[in-house]
Amino acid sequence: xxxxxxxxxxxxxxxxxxxxxxxxxxxxxxxxxxxxxxxxxxxxxxxxxxxxxxxxxxxxxxxxxxxxxxxxxxxxxxxxxxxxxxxxxxxxxxxxxxxxxxxxxxxxxxxxxxxxxxxxxxxxxxxxxxxxxxxxxxxxxxxxxxxxxxxxxxxxxxxxxxxxxxxxxxxxxxxxxxxxxxxxxxxxxxxxxxxxxxxxxxxxxxxxxxxxxxxxxxxxxxxxxxxxxxxxxxxxxxxxxxxxxxxxxxxxxxxxxxxxxxxxxxxxxxxxxxxxxxxxxxx
Ligand SMILES: CC(C)(COP(=O)(O)OP(=O)(O)OC[C@H]1O[C@@H](n2cnc3c(N)ncnc32)[C@H](O[C@H]2O[C@H](COP(=O)(O)OP(=O)(O)OP(=O)(O)O)[C@@H](O)[C@H]2O)[C@@H]1O)[C@@H](O)C(=O)NCCC(=O)NCCS
Ligand SMILES: Nc1ncnc2[nH]cnc12
Numbered sequence: 001x002x003x004x005x006x007x008x009x010x011x012x013x014x015x016x017x018x019x020x021x022x023x024x025x026x027x028x029x030x031x032x033x034x035x036x037x038x039x040x041x042x043x044x045x046x047x048x049x050x051x052x053x054x055x056x057x058x059x060x061x062x063x064x065x066x067x068x069x070x071x072x073x074x075x076x077x078x079x080x081x082x083x084x085x086x087x088x089x090x091x092x093x094x095x096x097x098x099x100x101x102x103x104x105x106x107x108x109x110x111x112x113x114x115x116x117x118x119x120x121x122x123x124x125x126x127x128x129x130x131x132x133x134x135x136x137x138x139x140x141x142x143x144x145x146x147x148x149x150x151x152x153x154x155x156x157x158x159x160x161x162x163x164x165x166x167x168x169x170x171x172x173x174x175x176x177x178x179x180x181x182x183x184x185x186x187x188x189x190x191x192x193x194x195x196x197x198x199x200x201x202x203x204x205x206x207x208x209x210x211x212x213x214x215x216x217x218x219x220x221x222x223x224x225x226x227x228x229x230x231x232x233x234x235x236x237x238x239x240x241x242x243x244x245x246x247x248x249x250x251x252x253x254x255x256x257x258x259x260x261x262x263x264x265x266x267x268x269x270x271x272x273x274x275x276x277x278x279x280x281x282x283x
Contacts, residue, residue: 004281020252023255032258036088056105056108065133066134103134128176131176135173139173158219203241203242204275217229
């Protein structure tokens with residue numbers, strides 16, 4: 001299970017450093033963020049590492065239902081969220097990433113145990129099907145029935161109430177379709193063509209940005225900005241994404257544009273890390 005935990009940490013680091021990532025913190029600059037930089041992400045990732053291993057171990061040893069596994073790792077996640085905020089002096093670097101990656105590590109541990117001895121049977125489809133089982137009815141349970149004052153709501157809770165956007169909870173409840181149908185095909189196309197890490201990761205990020213209902217964008221701006229970001233990403237993918245000179249230059253230009261307009265596709269960045277993780281643990 002150490003392997004699963006270390007691949008989760010690797011995924012978080014690869015996502016944070018790839019550049020130029022439009023509006024995101026990367027190894028070149030802090031994008032649309034004034035409260036964090038690449039060093040904040042290094043500290044944050046180091047703080048989250050132990051929780052990833054713990055979630056994988058819980059999954060491997062789990063003998064009850066998938067939904068019981070989510071309940072079992074939730075306290076681990078909440079403690080890790082506290083550890084993250086201590087490491088970052090209160091800045092929200094990877095709250096969403098911690099949630100989705102912790103669930104992924106637990107699901108991967110559970111599937112490893114199910115197919116023990118037949119490692120080749122470990123597929124992204126199997127892991128994501130288990131994620132879907134773990135998170136069944138999560139939106140209704142956590143967002144649909146909430147009785148919280150507007151002022152005490154998180155971004156995700158407020159946006160669900162305002163627009164019906166389900167955010168990260170909707171992604172995991174659906175079994176992360178953006179990763180399975182947009183992220184992984186883009187990642188595999190670029191990887192198998194022998195492109196560099198930056199090109200593989202940026203190509204995947206742009207593919208995800210075409211479809212992800214990213215509350216990070218809506219929270220900072222509004223739904224129109226989200227639709228514009230999806231259209232921007234679609235335009236760049238039609239130029240060949242990061243795999244062509246024209247597409248790559250368009251990504252460089254988009255980074256400058258988003259950084260100046262405070263647009264940050266943080267949700268797509270989370271799913272980029274998830275895509276790298278799934279490629280690595282099923283390769
Ligand atoms: C379950 C929670 C994580 C829910 O939190 P919340 O109620 O806030 O729900 P969301 O807003 O829906 O999601 C929170 C973060 O998830 C990322 N995200 C959003 N949409 C998507 C999507 N469609 N797919 C995937 N991921 C998505 C996003 O996180 C990233 O962006 C954040 C950084 O951006 P930034 O703009 O800087 O954010 P802020 O600082 O908040 O804004 P500013 O002030 O700077 O403008 C960062 O989090 C990235 O990861 C959303 O922000 C949570 O409540 C929970 O239960 N956590 C406990 C952990 C747990 O249970 N773990 C179990 C397994 S270990
Ligand atoms: N590299 C990054 N920059 C900004 N927000 C993020 N959320 C997850 N990864 C991020």
